[in-house]
Each structure stands twice: as C-alpha cells, then as structure tokens.
Amino acid sequence: MMGVLETQEMHSPALEGNPLGDPARRALTVYLPPGYAAGTRRYPAVYFLNAYSGSGRTWTNFSPFSLSVPERLDALIAAGSVPPFIGVFPDGWTSLGGSQWVNSDAIGRYRDFLAKDVLGFVDRTYRTLPKALSRAVVGHSSGGYGALVMGRYHPDLFSHLSAQSPDAYFEYCYLPDLPKTASALLKAGGVDAWYSAFVQRSRETKARGEDFSIISALAMAAAYSPKKGEPLNLELPFDTQTGRLRPEVWNRWLVHDPVRFVPKFIDAFRKMKTVFIDCGTRDEFNLRWGVRMIAEDFKNGGVEVTHEEFEDGHTGVNYRFERSLAVIGQRLVLD
Numbered sequence: 001m002m003g004v005l006e007t008q009e010m011h012s013p014a015l016e017g018n019p020l021g022d023p024a025r026r027a028l029t030v031y032l033p034p035g036y037a038a039g040t041r042r043y044p045a046v047y048f049l050n051a052y053s054g055s056g057r058t059w060t061n062f063s064p065f066s067l068s069v070p071e072r073l074d075a076l077i078a079a080g081s082v083p084p085f086i087g088v089f090p091d092g093w094t095s096l097g098g099s100q101w102v103n104s105d106a107i108g109r110y111r112d113f114l115a116k117d118v119l120g121f122v123d124r125t126y127r128t129l130p131k132a133l134s135r136a137v138v139g140h141s142s143g144g145y146g147a148l149v150m151g152r153y154h155p156d157l158f159s160h161l162s163a164q165s166p167d168a169y170f171e172y173c174y175l176p177d178l179p180k181t182a183s184a185l186l187k188a189g190g191v192d193a194w195y196s197a198f199v200q201r202s203r204e205t206k207a208r209g210e211d212f213s214i215i216s217a218l219a220m221a222a223a224y225s226p227k228k229g230e231p232l233n234l235e236l237p238f239d240t241q242t243g244r245l246r247p248e249v250w251n252r253w254l255v256h257d258p259v260r261f262v263p264k265f266i267d268a269f270r271k272m273k274t275v276f277i278d279c280g281t282r283d284e285f286n287l288r289w290g291v292r293m294i295a296e297d298f299k300n301g302g303v304e305v306t307h308e309e310f311e312d313g314h315t316g317v318n319y320r321f322e323r324s325l326a327v328i329g330q331r332l333v334l335d
Contacts, residue, residue, distance in 0.1 A: 001074040002034040005060060008125065012117040018108030019233050020095040028118065029056045030126065031070050031087030033077055042127045044085040044332040046073075046325070047114070047158075049139030049146040052098035052216060056091035069318050073325060081322075082329030086126055090118045092146070096219040096232070100167075101146025102256070106226035106233035107219075114146075115154050133273065133333035136160035138324060141314065142167060144277075148258050148294075151272055152265045160274035160331060162324035165283055165314055168258040168290025174220060176286075180210070181217040181236075182243040190240065191218065191231035224253040259293045266301035274331045275305045276324045280312040287314065 008028045015024040033043065048069065050058055059069045067075070070089075076082045092099050092110055099110035123130040137150045137158045144166030151161045167173055188194035195218065198211055207215075218232065227235035237250040254260055262269065269275065275298060279291040288309065295307035306327055310320065 002078050003074045004032045010121045012113050014109040014112035014117050022094050026091040029089035033084035042129045044134040045128045046085050046136045047088045049143035050092050051141035051143045055093035056089040059089045069321050082325050088122055098142050098219050100223040101149050102223050104223050104226045106222035132159040136328045138162035140164040151269050155268045155271035160328045162276040165279045165287050170257045172286035177213040177217050178238050180213045182238055184214045224256045225249050262294050262297045269303045274328050276327050278308040281309050282313045284314045
C-alpha cells in the first residue's frame with residue numbers, strides 16, 4: 001500500500017463499567033493516506049463501522065485473491081477516484097458479538113463510544129478537518145445499521161453516510177431466527193445455561209454452525225430490549241416455553257427498525273449531504289426489501305439518496321465500498 005496503517009490504543013469513558021465487562025480500552029486501526037507524515041495539510045475522515053461478529057481489526061484481514069477494505073481505499077486514492085482521506089476503523093466488538101452501535105443497558109454505550117470518544121481521540125491525534133462536512137460514516141450489515149443510527153442522532157457530526165445491506169424490516173431479517181433460538185434455549189435450560197455452554201465450546205473447540213443464529217438473536221435483544229435483572233440483562237421477544245411472540249417486547253425492537261425510525265427522524269436525515277444505501281438482490285437475510293422501503297422513505301421525505309442493488313448475497317461484498325466511497329468522496333469538504 002502507498003498509505004500507512006497504524007494501530008493506536010484509546011480509552012473510552014463511555015464503555016467504562018459496561019454490563020458485559022468488556023474492555024474500555026480499545027485498539028483503533030487508522031489508515032493514513034500517502035504523504036500524511038511528510039506534510040501539514042488536514043484531511044477529511046471516513047469512519048468504518050464493523051458488522052456483527054467483527055471488530056476494527058476485521059477490516060485488515062487477509063483476503064485471498066482479493067483486497068481488504070484499506071487496500072481498496074488505498075487503490076482508490078492512488079487512482080484519483082477519491083480524494084485522500086483518513087480512514088478510521090473503531091472496535092465495536094462485544095462479548096455478545098456486537099453492539100449495533102447503540103446505547104444499551106445490556107451492552108454499553110457504543111453510540112457514545114463512537115460519537116464522543118473515538119471522534120474526540122481521532123481529532124486530537126490526527127490532522128483531521130474536524131467538522132461534519134468533512135466526515136463520513138460507512139458500514140455493512142450491522143455496521144450499515146450503525147451508520148443509519150449516526151444519521152438519526154448525529155447529523156451534527158457526520159454529513160455523509162453509507163449504509164450497505166443494513167439490518168432493516170425486522171419482520172423479514174430477524175423473525176426467522178427466533179424459533180431456532182427458542183428451541184435452543186428450551187433445550188439448554190435458559191439463556192444463562194445456553195450462553196455459558198456456547199462460550200465454553202467456542203473456547204475449547206469451536207462454535208457450532210447453528211450457534212450463530214442464537215447468539216445473534218441474543219445480541220439483538222440486548223441492543224433493542226435490554227432489561228436489568230434478566231439473564232444477560234435482556235428481555236426476549238418470545239416466550240421461552242411456547243415460542244409465542246411477546247408483542248410488548250417485539251414492539252420495543254420495532255422502534256429500532258430503520259423502516260420505522262427513518263420516517264420519524266426524517267428531519268435529521270435531511271441535514272445529510274450524502275446518503276448512499278445498497279443491498280444485494282440475493283441477500284440471505286432478506287434485507288433487500290427493508291433497504292427498498294428505506295429508499296422510498298428517504299425519497300418521500302425529500303432526502304437525496306443514492307440507492308443501488310447489485311447481483312450478490314450478504315457476505316463477501318467488501319468490493320461495494322469502492323462504489324460507496326466514490327459517491328461520498330465527491331462530496332467531502334476538503335478544506
């Protein structure tokens with residue numbers, strides 16, 4: 001690469017004392033464009049939010065016969081397709097696999113972690129242009145969901161967002177996994193028993209293929225329906241004995257669905273200078289339809305949106321960042 005990747009350690013006051021006991025000290029991966037060390041100019045910054053089950057370091061993983069996202073953005077800058085910018089890869093990992101980048105009484109304050117602690121650290125440490133017009137937030141899957149969360153709450157911090165295959169229309173993307181979760185919890189004897197066994201087998205050997213649906217459902221419950229005093233401080237949207245959906249809890253999830261909150265917070269999204277959303281036509285989590293609904297809501301609300309579909313599924317689609325960064329790069333303020 002012509003640019004440089006470096007790793008810093010930062011302390012997050014927002015994550016101190018989080019319910020899962022996850023570390024408040026986090027690694028932060030940063031991409032610095034060519035010429036950064038030798039110059040004095042300031043740069044825009046693009047924040048990359050990891051997907052569920054990932055971390056900040058996931059972005060730099062070796063990808064056989066392909067390129068990592070930092071390698072792709074380095075090539076885009078070298079080709080002149082996007083202006084030089086600083087890439088920031090914060091660590092959103094939790095003991096449940098992810099945070100959805102929200103503040104939760106069951107997980108911790110990960111929205112504050114990004115919006116306050118990471119942004120503050122980056123602006124103090126690097127030569128950024130510390131203003132919303134020069135900042136973008138992007139992500140895929142749960143990271144794309146997090147980008148929408150930032151647009152909802154923090155248009156004063158980010159003027160550009162890209163949500164690629166974001167979790168949306170929860171009836172299609174989450175409901176199919178709830179019966180599987182109910183069966184696993186019933187067999188194990190409850191949330192605590194299942195989670196303890198899951199952690200043990202994951203460390204001693206490896207997780208089972210079917211474990212992903214269950215741990216993901218627990219993570220979503222922790223994000224959307226936290227409840228102190230319950231196992232893992234979360235409330236499930238179904239009865240553990242019968243599997244019957246609990247409308248009062250499920251409705252708490254739906255409040256967090258972008259299909260619901262985008263229209264409600266459309267004024268915040270109107271402040272954005274760039275909104276890019278996409279999804280694969282063969283997305284295995286049925287996210288294509290939620291993304292289409294969001295695109296319609298943006299358009300009906302007067303938000304200029306770039307909405308694209310591509311012929312692929314949900315995973316292995318990091319190449320799509322070349323497209324979203326090209327759109328965002330045209331609009332980043334460079335001074």
